[in-house]
Amino acid sequence: MTEITLNVIKPSVNNMTARVFLRAAGVDFSERDVFGQTRSAEYSARCPSHLTPMIESEDLPKGALWESCAIMQYLCNKHGLEQFYPKDPARRAMIDSAMFYLIGTLYPYLARATYPALNFGQYAGEVGYSDADAETKEKARMAAVEALAEPLEVFHKFYMDGKPFIGGDRPSIADIRLAATLEFLAVIDYPLPDWAKTYMAAMEETLGDAYAEPAADVRGYIAYVKQPRG
Ligand SMILES: N[C@@H](CCC(=O)N[C@@H](CS)C(=O)NCC(=O)O)C(=O)O
Incomplete structure (x- = not known):
């Protein structure tokens, strides 16, 4: 068992x-x-x-x-999986910071920007959840799309800082969280910066099937919702 x-x-x-x-x-x-x-x-x-x-x-x-x-x-x-989550308090703090920043800042923008296209319900209090008209909802969604660029750049410039991963030479748990999150941006054809494309490919290459198998379920769903409906 x-x-x-x-x-x-x-x-x-x-x-x-x-x-x-x-x-x-x-x-x-x-x-x-x-x-x-x-x-x-x-x-x-x-x-x-x-x-x-x-x-x-x-x-x-x-x-x-x-x-x-x-x-x-x-x-x-x-x-004791130190290769994904370093024990050293300062290095661990950076991984924690990246994950909290993702959950608290990047993900709310990403959810507002992508959930309508994914047919996922939005959260109470969001414009997308309200009875506002379609134009107002789209304006709010586009504001979230525009807001994505700054946290993405923070991941690149601050957390990665010239290294292939937030974890340095190898993926950390913060990298798993970030790469998986970025997968959703395909549903709105978000123009990922080149560094992000390279990063996602490196994550998949490094983790192999461990990444590819769950990613296939997300990608399959995105392909399904993007199919033209007659
Ligand atoms: N911050 C949470 C978010 C979890 C979350 O929103 N899960 C959604 C799926 S994307 C869910 O299980 N929803 C089911 C429900 O609300 O009934 C995490 O990172 O695990």
């Missing part, structure tokens, strides 16, 4: 993050596809946030852990 169950929704880049990490880390786990089930009483009882990715393990105080970055941090700590 495997120790860890990873609950996933396959088209999601939040989930792709955990799926890539668990494969790359070589941790023993089983995967459960919970597409369409996250709001069920049964899932909510185990996971009141109704979110994925979510791991379940008897070792966890509440049996369940969600938030992609927390999942990666926990498993690195538990299994």
